Amino acid sequence: MFVRGTLRLGRIAGIEIAVHPSWLLIYALFAWSATTYASAEYHELTRAGVITLGLVFSLALFASVVLHELSHAIVARRLGIPVGNITLFLFGGVASILREPGAPADELKMAAAGPAASVVIALACLLITLLLPARWAWASDLFSLLAISNAALAVFNLLPAFPSDGGRILRAIIWHYRNSQARATQIAGAASLVVATLLVGGGLFLAFAGERVLGTGPTTMVKGWWWILIGLFLGQAALASMRGARVSLILESMPVGECMARTLIPVPTTTTIAGFIAQMAVGGRSAGYPVVDDGAFVGLVTLQDTAAVPHVLWPQTPITAVMTPSSRTPAISAQMPAFEALETLDSRHIGELPVFENGTLTGVVSKETIFAALHARGKAQS
Numbered sequence: 001m002f003v004r005g006t007l008r009l010g011r012i013a014g015i016e017i018a019v020h021p022s023w024l025l026i027y028a029l030f031a032w033s034a035t036t037y038a039s040a041e042y043h044e045l046t047r048a049g050v051i052t053l054g055l056v057f058s059l060a061l062f063a064s065v066v067l068h069e070l071s072h073a074i075v076a077r078r079l080g081i082p083v084g085n086i087t088l089f090l091f092g093g094v095a096s097i098l099r100e101p102g103a104p105a106d107e108l109k110m111a112a113a114g115p116a117a118s119v120v121i122a123l124a125c126l127l128i129t130l131l132l133p134a135r136w137a138w139a140s141d142l143f144s145l146l147a148i149s150n151a152a153l154a155v156f157n158l159l160p161a162f163p164s165d166g167g168r169i170l171r172a173i174i175w176h177y178r179n180s181q182a183r184a185t186q187i188a189g190a191a192s193l194v195v196a197t198l199l200v201g202g203g204l205f206l207a208f209a210g211e212r213v214l215g216t217g218p219t220t221m222v223k224g225w226w227w228i229l230i231g232l233f234l235g236q237a238a239l240a241s242m243r244g245a246r247v248s249l250i251l252e253s254m255p256v257g258e259c260m261a262r263t264l265i266p267v268p269t270t271t272t273i274a275g276f277i278a279q280m281a282v283g284g285r286s287a288g289y290p291v292v293d294d295g296a297f298v299g300l301v302t303l304q305d306t307a308a309v310p311h312v313l314w315p316q317t318p319i320t321a322v323m324t325p326s327s328r329t330p331a332i333s334a335q336m337p338a339f340e341a342l343e344t345l346d347s348r349h350i351g352e353l354p355v356f357e358n359g360t361l362t363g364v365v366s367k368e369t370i371f372a373a374l375h376a377r378g379k380a381q382s
């Protein structure tokens with residue numbers, strides 16, 4: 001996400017930090033409002049002092065968001081989950097965690113790390129405010145504002161709106177009790193929709209009736225529009241994760257036996273690539289090709305495997321040179337959920353897996369056969 005058009009700032013603890021141009025806009029806006037506020041409030045400061053204060057405050061806010069995201073990223077990395085970069089954009093920051101956590105406890109630790117960091121920063125700023133001498137009103141204001149901002153960052157992120165931190169914590173808890181990540185995502189997604197609807201509803205009230213009913217100033221309307229914007233953003237994110245979960249849910253309940261190629265065309269080890277291609281043309285697309293030596297399974301071969309060899313060498317290259325040997329393809333059972341087969345295919349970077357029933361090879365499963373089965377199911381339901 002946001003890989004294009006971002007500016008790289010550098011690395012902290014080996015994790016790259018980048019900013020999206022939209023963040024620069026927000027940064028300038030914050031620095032400008034902080035400077036305007038400071039020049040009106042602190043007459044003891046010089047013009048240069050006021051501008052420095054504005055820039056320092058905005059930089060400190062920026063650092064707070066980076067520390068929040070960095071905590072997520074560092075915990076993820078400790079749990080062995082690969083981390084991309086941290087990108088700051090209009091709504092804050094996002095640490096790109098490249099894989100979903102495998103267990104609810106991991107998800108809980110990862111999600112809680114960010115808000116925990118924000119709470120610690122808020123408490124530290126509060127402590128500094130209390131320790132500063134009374135004559136440094138500007139410094140004490142700066143730190144109390146930072147304390148409030150970090151507390152707000154923690155609270156906003158803890159809203160139970162998946163995929164926010166609070167939504168992830170909620171999902172981890174449901175996942176722990178229901179033992180299904182996909183089911184938990186759907187429930188957490190539904191809760192997020194409720195939160196998003198409340199935000200939009202509250203925002204509409206503040207924007208159109210807040211000033212009159214609550215007797216507050218015109219900033220109430222601006223606040224209302226922010227609520228609406230955030231509500232819509234959260235609602236759309238929740239709907240997207242629920243859609244993804246629906247597919248995962250089917251994959252969790254569909255056994256490999258329902259989504260594998262059952263037409264197997266054995267390829268003897270003596271076959272050349274040219275011979276295999278000729279055989280494929282007859283066999284059709286929805287078949288698996290186990291390589292056999294005297295009837296015994298020794299590996300799997302696909303059309304893609306042949307792509308690495310130039311055409312002119314096809315007549316003399318044996319199929320065993322390009323096949324995935326059985327030592328690299330863990331055998332799976334027809335009862336295994338398609339979800340797990342997909343994970344095995346991904347983690348091992350292989351195209352196909354042999355499926356055995358009572359010790360006999362009865363099918364071959366690949367991403368193509370799984371998606372074809374999903375597609376067929378989708379068609380049957382609609």
Ligand SMILES: [Zn+2]
Pocket residue numbers: 068069072114115157165
């Ligand atoms: Zn977070």
